[in-house]
Amino acid sequence: MDRLMEINKFVNDLVWGWPLLILIVGTGIFLTVSTRFMSLTKFGYVMKQTFFKMFKKDQVGEGEITAFQAVSTALAATVGTGNIAGVGTAIAIGGPGAVFWMWVAALFGMATKYGEVVLAIEYREKTEDGRFVGGPMYYLTKGANMKWLGIVFAVFGATATFGIGNMVQSNSVAASLNTTFNIDPLVTGIVLAILVALVTVGGIKKIGKVTEVIVPFMAAIYILGGLIIIVANIELVPSALGTIFSDAFTGTAATGGFVGSTLAMSIRYGVARGVFTNEAGLGSAPIAHAAATTDHPVRQGLWGIFEVFADTLVICTITALVIVMTGAVDTGLDGAALTTSAFNEGIMFGGYIVTFGLIFFAFSTLIGWSYYGERCIEFLFGPKAIIFYRMVFIPLIVVGAVGGLRAIWALADTLNGLMALPNLIGLLILSPVIIKSTKDYFGKDGIYQREEKS
Template sequence: METLLKINNIINEFIWGPPVLILLLGTGLFLAIRTKFIIYRRFGFIAKNTFGKIFDKKEASEGSVTPFQAVSTALAGTVGTGNIAGVATAISLGGPGAVFWMWLAAIIGMTTKFAEITLAVATREKNEKGEWAGGPMYYIKNGLKIPWLSKIFSFLGCLAPLGVGAMVQSNSISDALNASFYIPTWITGIVIGILAFIVIVGGIKRIGQFAEKVVPFMAVVYIIGGIIILIIERNQISVALRAIFTDAFTGTAATGGFAGSTVAMAIRWGVARGIFTNEAGLGTAPIAHSASDIDHPVRQGIWGAFEVFMDTILVCSITALVILTSGLWTDPELKGASLTTAAFNSAFAGGGYIVAVGIALFAFTTLIGWSYYGEKCFEFFVGSNKLTIPYRILYIVLSFIGSIGGLSMVWGIADTLNGLMAIPNLIGILGLSGVVVKLTKDFFKDPDRIRSKDKDWSEFFRNKE
């Protein structure tokens, strides 16, 4: 087992190291150029048709969810402990400059996620239950015509959630509630299992209904708490921003207990944590977006750009500024979530409770979101949705085991599997970049026109550029 873990650490270092991170950023930049930077040129339109329509009431047809329920499900899987602990890790290892590179990765990642979601909706299929199913495995199979590569993605995609989604998230919840409210981990585990069962057993319809209510609430609570702290520490905001932009290109000198960091370290940790939090290019979010009741793939794709903006530019930035304005980031004893908690507590008594509740809500919604990713990948891998019930049961059981700290050695392996999913996904996106361009042109020549929801998009995959 020790040898296995060493091998995993080496692979993990590669997956979340410079080669794959460069590939992820390069793919986003390549797509941005090919689409003529449409995501940034039409950002006003995107904001109006995503954030501006959050409260529009509509019902989805049978076997699908509304566009907002789809993005809420994806955000449930995306907005998680990485927004709290991941950002703190980036700063403690890469210095304030890491935040700049995290922002840059998010800006580029907006196009990547737009592209993968657009492709997922254009290649989705109806399963035996009449539900929409899609994601990288479908556009690799139906678009690239490489079935074996789609099987590799789905295999990784049904294993990774058992660790990253079920066990790690439930452990984060139980640890946070035990540390702040002294709730025994086994009690938390039972509650998580019951709540997860209630939501997951209802399939995508119930997951979407749950996500559209909880995700906005948890985001608003955390953001408001962060803004209150930034108002209290408003005199330090300009200092924090100056450090972010200066240290991004000069590195950070040793100060206090901080050992110092180079520009390379700032880039490495900023980009890695940025991609880890918003998952642009990893191929997970398109699985949720594929269930949307939408008339054009690009119309759902722009929700992906909004998703990255919401996750990293907004939520992660709140965390980063609270940490930097507190001055506690130089304390070598504070790491990850403990650093964020200390930073919130430094502004006012009880500020750490915001972090504890935030971790609990963020982690639980991530647990729910990843259950759907794993289920759909498992369904594709075995070629049927008739075995999804056993998968759901296994997922819930592992959620309880994770909450009491069991099988910790699988967490690093699951993280590696999560990263490995990016490779076949990026191959699919790059190979189908011409299709993304054609679909984007088709949509934006008349973006306000509503198309038929039953349209066959296969014509766009003929004679791929």
């Protein structure tokens, strides 16, 4: 195991070195500028078309599920333990300054996620049995004429589901339940595996119906708990924000149980955890969005912007502020244990809120990523291979529950990076398509102008 971890660390350092960090943030900057900062200047319109239309059913266009069910599935896979354990890990290793770099990655990542979703709708396909399938493997094949790169993405995507979308999730919730209620991790793993199996056999329609209920509920409870702590200690917010901003450019000296961090560590873990939590650039979320009912690629792309905002700039920020405000960063804890300690310090029974959040966040992520893996496997080997994928995915939930946190996070990081590379290349190659679609929607004769006049 030690030898495997050494190999993984070597690969991880290569994958998550400065070239990929620059490519991830650079792609976001490029798409932000190319779309004339639409993700920022049209943010009010984005919220009007997403947050304020969450439960609207009467949509026009083609698709299997509603736009909200698509974004719920994507958010189910996105709003996961990364928002709890991931933020805790970023701060524990990269210091409070890592939060700032998470914000930076998210601000530009909104344009990246927007572009991914636009391309997913542009190049999606309808199968013989009436299903809509799409994602990076399809727009790399049909749009960029690089099927080999689509295959590479599908291989990395299918493999990554076992880490980011499986073992990391079950491990985090098992650790939290063991700490809070002394429940055996093996028992947690078995129960999670059974529940995931019951949902995923119903396909995207069943997943969509489950996630559109779970996602708003779980997010509301966690956000409310975090806001109560922040409001109760509102006088500490300026100091916490000051620490985050100052440490973002200086690193953090060792204090208490904290081992200290450098500027390079702050940037690396901030961006890496940011990508892990909002998945902008990974190419995963477009797979779910490809099944959405919509009349224009940009209209669905707006949900991509909303995803990153809700995930990182709202939920992750709440987690980070609670950790920094309560001083839990100096405890020497890591991952979900750090976040649990912070919530316990901030409010009575705060640990139960974290545990509750982890259970639902992890479960929703597991079912969302199982769908991603199935689509990647289907692209590679055809629909009949899906049953074999499930026979591997479900048991690994149990394996992850009893595994080690650092080892699993390290593996997930590596797989994330490998998955992002072909997708980012595709986004850059197909950026003219994203720009053209944006102009078609927001131009003087586009849907945006007609809606504003009506």
